[in-house]
Each structure stands twice: as C-alpha cells, then as structure tokens.
Amino acid sequence: MNTIRIQLILDEAAEGRRLSLDEARLLQQEASLHDLGHAAHRVRLRKHPDPVVTYVVDRNINYSNVCVCACRFCAYYRAPGHDECFVLTHAEIGRKIEETIALGGTQILMQGGHHPDLPLSWYEDMLAFIKANYPIHVHAFSPPEIAHFARLSGLTTKQVIQRLRAAGLDSIPGGGAEILVDRVRTAVSPNKCPAGQWLGIMEEAHGLGLRTTATMMFGHEETLEERLEHLFAVRASQDRSLRNVGDGYTAFIPWTFQPDNTNIEARPLTSVEYLRLLALSRLVLDNVDNVQVSWVTMGPKIAQLALYFGGNDFGSTMIEENVVRAAGVSFRLSRGDIDALVRTAGFEPRQRRMDYRLVPADKTGEQA
Ligand code: SF4
Incomplete structure (x- = not known):
C-alpha cells in the first residue's frame, strides 16, 4: 500500500x-534509495535542464x-x-587573497571563532582593507558570528549587518546552522545563537540586499525527525524572504558531521545515509534553486554520484580549508580535478560566482 503511495508522492514532487x-517523513523512512534519487534528479533537471554542474573558485580564510x-x-x-591561538594580519589576509586571484578565484569565504575581544571596527577595517586592495567577492560571517558581534557591540544584528555591508561585505555563508532545532543546538553548541535567531539574521540580510546560503551539518546528536524540522525551517524561511x-x-x-578530534561520539554516516538526505533535501526544498554536493566530507566518488541524487553544484575548490581537516578529513581537489570529475560524471563543469551567474568560459578568473 505504502509503495504505491510513495511512488505517487515522488512523481508529484518531481x-x-x-x-x-x-x-517527507514517509519518504525519509520508507522510500528506496534509488526511487528517492530518481525523483530528486528529475527535480534537478526540471530546475536546471542544461547538463551543467557549477562550482566556485574560492578560498576559505579563517581570520582567527x-x-x-x-x-x-x-x-x-x-x-x-591557548598557545595555538591566532588572528590574521592584513598582510597575511592580503597574501592569501593574491594567491586566490592568481588561481582564478572570484571570492573568499571568511569565517572565524567568536573572539571575545575584537571590536566590530576590527571586522570593518578588515573588510575595508580587502575592498580597497582586491577585486574579490567577500562571502563572510555566519549568523552566529553576527549575533556575537551584536552582543559585543550592543547593536542589533540588523545594525551589525548594515555596518559590515557598508564596509564591503557582499554575502553571508550559511555556516553555524548545524541543525536548526534548539534541543540539538543546546546539546551540541549551547553558546551559539538559537535556531530562530539564525533564520532571523539570514532574513535580515536578505532584506538588506545580501544573498546567503543555508547549510546543514547532520549525523551527530539529532534525530531523523529533527533533520526534517531543519529542512522545513529553511523552506519556510526562504518562503518569507521570497515573499518579502x-x-x-x-x-x-x-x-555530514566528522567526529575525529571532537567531543561527540558518533559513527560517521554512510554514503547511503548522505545520498538519501541529499535527495530528500532536493525534494523538500522546492524553493531553493541549487543543492551542493559535499566532496569535502564525502570524497570525490560519492560527490559524483550525488550529482544524480539532486545535486547540481560541486561547491568550491576550497584552495584552503581548515575546519573539516581539523576533524580528520582531508580530501583535496584542484580545479582540474573538479573539471575532470564533473565531466566523467556526464556533465559540463562551469565556474560560477556566489549568486550562480556563470563566469564566461573564456574569462574564468575574471573578478566578481
Ligand atoms: S564551530 Fe563553535 S567552537 Fe568552533 S569556531 Fe565556530 S563557534 Fe567556535
């Protein structure tokens, strides 16, 4: 009985x-891997009929x-x-950006810890330095960082975004979402902003003209139901922003969560669990155009397969990546590697910008 119902739901969702x-719960619990993937791929082809898989050439710069x-x-x-604490200087940041530009990069992704002492002006100065010297898109400061800056400065989160934007911020990455359910956040990251504030900051950013991404780190202490809650929270948030x-x-x-060197004991998720969630994301998030595959955590082969489970974007070259590497996973891919993987999987690789505009094929390396 459920088999027929599941097929009908998948067909209609496609x-x-x-x-x-x-x-969504029924699909999560009972749909077969292949049926989920097939329906997710149909949605992907409906939204992106051309056989193109995009990626951005960028570098993660962790400023502290x-x-x-x-x-x-x-x-x-x-x-x-701690002995290993650091805060990057402008000169160090500048060198990293120059290397990124030399490799055809169009953007930098900047995130850092919640530093207890740096004032908002430190971040404004950093943005002003970058914008005065380099033609590069700055994708920076996840919502928990913005909430932290607001707490330290006594400003509202909206005022903080306005100030950062005025100093040169171009867009906001969806980091620090983990699972957007407060029970889980209290358990794994009790000092970070709650789910409602994460979503609210993103909607404020959208209202101020900044585009953002949304992430989900799963496979730690959340339940299957809480993964669904996360997907539906993002969908509702996107509805509000599109409407407003x-x-x-x-x-x-x-x-997927990477457990090495952390204080959470969890088995690493399997590739099947990852692909199921990816496909379900594509089916639930009917109002989000692009779904990225994660070669950084799943490796290149599963990332290729994920292009048939709803994914249409290979993420980024991540010329430098430190956070996942610290948790024991260190896949590295050059731009040539990504091009070859995408072609072998049956798609045309294309460099894009943060907002998914394609970089003209003869101008890869042109600045944002
Ligand atoms: S994930 Fe948490 S502990 Fe790690 S840098 Fe970000 S806010 Fe700090």
Whole structure:
C-alpha cells in the first residue's frame, strides 16, 4: 500500500508539487534509495535542464581560531590564551587573497571563532582593507558570528549587518546552522545563537540586499525527525524572504558531521545515509534553486554520484580549508580535478560566482 503511495508522492514532487511534513517523513523512512534519487534528479533537471554542474573558485580564510563558544563538534577552535591561538594580519589576509586571484578565484569565504575581544571596527577595517586592495567577492560571517558581534557591540544584528555591508561585505555563508532545532543546538553548541535567531539574521540580510546560503551539518546528536524540522525551517524561511524581498538563499549545502578530534561520539554516516538526505533535501526544498554536493566530507566518488541524487553544484575548490581537516578529513581537489570529475560524471563543469551567474568560459578568473 505504502509503495504505491510513495511512488505517487515522488512523481508529484518531481513534477513540482510541494511535500507536506508527513509525506517527507514517509519518504525519509520508507522510500528506496534509488526511487528517492530518481525523483530528486528529475527535480534537478526540471530546475536546471542544461547538463551543467557549477562550482566556485574560492578560498576559505579563517581570520582567527580564537573562540569562546566551545561547540562540542568543533575540532578547530582554540580557547583564548591557548598557545595555538591566532588572528590574521592584513598582510597575511592580503597574501592569501593574491594567491586566490592568481588561481582564478572570484571570492573568499571568511569565517572565524567568536573572539571575545575584537571590536566590530576590527571586522570593518578588515573588510575595508580587502575592498580597497582586491577585486574579490567577500562571502563572510555566519549568523552566529553576527549575533556575537551584536552582543559585543550592543547593536542589533540588523545594525551589525548594515555596518559590515557598508564596509564591503557582499554575502553571508550559511555556516553555524548545524541543525536548526534548539534541543540539538543546546546539546551540541549551547553558546551559539538559537535556531530562530539564525533564520532571523539570514532574513535580515536578505532584506538588506545580501544573498546567503543555508547549510546543514547532520549525523551527530539529532534525530531523523529533527533533520526534517531543519529542512522545513529553511523552506519556510526562504518562503518569507521570497515573499518579502524576492531573493534569499542561493543554495542548500548539507554535509555530514566528522567526529575525529571532537567531543561527540558518533559513527560517521554512510554514503547511503548522505545520498538519501541529499535527495530528500532536493525534494523538500522546492524553493531553493541549487543543492551542493559535499566532496569535502564525502570524497570525490560519492560527490559524483550525488550529482544524480539532486545535486547540481560541486561547491568550491576550497584552495584552503581548515575546519573539516581539523576533524580528520582531508580530501583535496584542484580545479582540474573538479573539471575532470564533473565531466566523467556526464556533465559540463562551469565556474560560477556566489549568486550562480556563470563566469564566461573564456574569462574564468575574471573578478566578481
Ligand atoms: S564551530 Fe565556530 S563557534 Fe563553535 S567552537 Fe568552533 S569556531 Fe567556535
């Protein structure tokens, strides 16, 4: 009985009908891997009929690892006073950007810990330095960082975004979402902003003309139901932004928790669990155009397969990546590797910008 119902739901979702929570739960629990993937791929082809898989050439620059949050899943941060604490200088940031530009990069992704002492002006100065010297798109400061800056400065989060934007911020990455359910956040990252504030900051950013992404780190202490709650929270948030502003999240980026060197004991998720969640994301998030595959955590082969489970974007070259590496996973791919993997999987690789505009094929390396 359920088999027929599941097939009907999958067919209708593939044609564009919105899933209810009950339907998503049924698919999550009972649909076969292949049926989920097939339906997700149909949605992907409906939204992106051309056989193109995009990626951005960028570099993650972690401006500091000093953090007072102590999230249990984080292997990257160092508490204030630790020997390995650092804060990058402008000269160091400049060198990293120059290397990025030399490799055809169009953007940098900047995130850091919740430093207890740096004032908002430090971040404004950093943005002003970058914008005065380099033609590069700055994708920076996840919502928990913005909430932290607001707490330290006594400003509202909206005022903080306005100030950062005025100093040069171009868009906001969806980091720090983990699972957007407060029970889980209290358990794994009790000092980070709650789910409602994460979503509210993103919607404020959309209202101020900044595009953002949404992420999901799963496979730690959340239940299957809480993964669904996360997907539906992002969908509702995108609905509000599209209604109020006409723009919002450019992409959804689910990735699996990596347990090494963290304070959470969890078995690493299997590739099948990852692919099921990816496909379900594509089916539930009917209002988010792009779904990124995660070669950083799943490796290149599963990332290729994920292009047939709803994914249409290979993420980024991540010329430098430190956070996942600290948790024991260190896949590295050059731009040539990504091109070859995408072609072998049956698609045409294309460099894009943060907002998914394609970089003209003869101008890869042109600046944002
Ligand atoms: S995830 Fe971010 S906020 Fe949490 S401890 Fe690590 S650096 Fe700090």
